[in-house]
Amino acid sequence: MSIDVELNKFREQLNNSNSIALISHLDPDGDNLGSLTALSNSLFRYGKEVFPIEFDKIPDNLKFLPFLDNLSDNANIKVDMIICLDCANYERLGKIDYVFDNANIRVNIDHHMSNEFYGDINIVKKGYSSTCELVFDIIDGLNLPIDQQIATSLLTGISTDTGRFLYSATTKDTLEKSSKLMGYGADMLQINNSVYQSKKFDAQLLENEILSSTEIHREKIAISSVSLEQLEKYNVETSDIDGVINIFRDTDKIDISVFIKEKSNDEFKVSLRSKGNINVGEIARALGGGGHKNAAATKLFGDYSSVLKKVKEEIDNYGLRNKCI
Ligand SMILES: [Mn+2]
CATH class of the missing domain: 3.90.1640.10 (inorganic pyrophosphatase (n-terminal core))
Structure with a gap:
C-alpha cells in the first residue's frame, strides 16, 4: 500500500x-x-x-x-x-x-x-x-x-x-x-x-575494560559484553556505553560487531552491527529479534555462555548460507 x-x-x-x-x-x-x-x-x-x-x-x-x-x-x-x-x-x-x-x-x-x-x-x-x-x-x-x-x-x-x-x-x-x-x-x-561529545568519563573507562576483553570470533566478528556488576562498579547505565559496539565494527578486519548486555540474571540484550552488505537484521530475526541490515538486536534468555553459543551459531549459519565471513 x-x-x-x-x-x-x-x-x-x-x-x-x-x-x-x-x-x-x-x-x-x-x-x-x-x-x-x-x-x-x-x-x-x-x-x-x-x-x-x-x-x-x-x-x-x-x-x-x-x-x-x-x-x-x-x-x-x-x-x-x-x-x-x-x-x-x-x-x-x-x-x-x-x-x-x-x-x-x-x-x-x-x-x-x-x-x-x-x-x-x-x-x-x-x-x-x-x-x-x-x-x-x-x-x-x-x-x-x-x-x-x-x-x-x-x-x-x-x-x-x-x-x-x-x-x-x-x-x-x-x-x-x-x-x-x-x-x-x-x-x-x-x-x-x-x-x-558529552560521554561520561567513567563510561569511557568501562568501555576500555569492555574493549580489552572483546573476543574475536573467526577473525571477522568482534563479540563484546557487559555485566550488571561492571555497570554498578563504574556507576553508568547501558545507554552511556551504547557506542562501544561501533569501535571494532569500524576497524578494517571486522565485519560484524556484537554487544551482549546483561539485563538480569538470565536475560541478555544482544545488539549487532555490520558494514556494507552483511545483513545482521537476518541474524537477529533468526534469533527472535529484528532490526535493519546494518543494525539489529534481539533478547535472549539463559546463562551467558549459552547465549554466546547461540549467537555464534547463528552468525556461523549466516556465513555459510551467504558464503561470507
Ligand atoms: Mn528508528
Missing part, C-alpha cells in the same frame, strides 16, 4: 480526533524520542490535546530534546487517537493495552523491516533511514506546524539512526531533508555536542 493512501486516512482521522496519545518503543533512543517529541510538539501547536507517553528513563545525552517536560508514564487514559512511533511490534511498546484498546483509531508510523502492521492506519516505509525522516514527510505532507524545536527533534533522530549519516540507509533524500531541517533552525551543533 502506498504511503499516500495511508497518509490520507491519517489526515481524515486527524480531523476527527482531538485528544491524541503518542508513544514509542521501550529503551528510548534518538529516533524514538526525536519522533515522539517532534510529532507531539507539532500536533500540540496544531491545536490538539497531546499525551506523549514514556515509561523509561531519558538517557542523559538526549535530555536536551525540546518538549520532554510534557512526557508522562500514565497510560491509563482514554483518547481519540493513539500514534505509535518507531516500533516494529505491539509488545515492544510496553503496557499500553488500556489506552490502545480504548482509542478510536490506532496509527503505526515506522521504518523497521520487521514491522507487523498492528495499527488501523499503518504508515510504514521500510527504506527510510529513520522514523524522524518519515515524520518529517508527514508534517510536510499534511502541512502541520514545524519550527526550530521540532526540527531539532527530527534532525536528532535522523543523525542517531544513520550513525551520523554513515549507514547505507542514508539517501539523497535523507540529506536533503536534513538540510531543510537546518533551514528551519535545527541546532546541529547542540545535537552533536549533547549526543556525541
Whole structure:
C-alpha cells in the first residue's frame, strides 16, 4: 500500500480526533524520542490535546530534546487517537493495552523491516533511514506546524539512526531533508555536542575494560559484553556505553560487531552491527529479534555462555548460507 493512501486516512482521522496519545518503543533512543517529541510538539501547536507517553528513563545525552517536560508514564487514559512511533511490534511498546484498546483509531508510523502492521492506519516505509525522516514527510505532507524545536527533534533522530549519516540507509533524500531541517533552525551543533561529545568519563573507562576483553570470533566478528556488576562498579547505565559496539565494527578486519548486555540474571540484550552488505537484521530475526541490515538486536534468555553459543551459531549459519565471513 502506498504511503499516500495511508497518509490520507491519517489526515481524515486527524480531523476527527482531538485528544491524541503518542508513544514509542521501550529503551528510548534518538529516533524514538526525536519522533515522539517532534510529532507531539507539532500536533500540540496544531491545536490538539497531546499525551506523549514514556515509561523509561531519558538517557542523559538526549535530555536536551525540546518538549520532554510534557512526557508522562500514565497510560491509563482514554483518547481519540493513539500514534505509535518507531516500533516494529505491539509488545515492544510496553503496557499500553488500556489506552490502545480504548482509542478510536490506532496509527503505526515506522521504518523497521520487521514491522507487523498492528495499527488501523499503518504508515510504514521500510527504506527510510529513520522514523524522524518519515515524520518529517508527514508534517510536510499534511502541512502541520514545524519550527526550530521540532526540527531539532527530527534532525536528532535522523543523525542517531544513520550513525551520523554513515549507514547505507542514508539517501539523497535523507540529506536533503536534513538540510531543510537546518533551514528551519535545527541546532546541529547542540545535537552533536549533547549526543556525541558529552560521554561520561567513567563510561569511557568501562568501555576500555569492555574493549580489552572483546573476543574475536573467526577473525571477522568482534563479540563484546557487559555485566550488571561492571555497570554498578563504574556507576553508568547501558545507554552511556551504547557506542562501544561501533569501535571494532569500524576497524578494517571486522565485519560484524556484537554487544551482549546483561539485563538480569538470565536475560541478555544482544545488539549487532555490520558494514556494507552483511545483513545482521537476518541474524537477529533468526534469533527472535529484528532490526535493519546494518543494525539489529534481539533478547535472549539463559546463562551467558549459552547465549554466546547461540549467537555464534547463528552468525556461523549466516556465513555459510551467504558464503561470507
Ligand atoms: Mn528508528
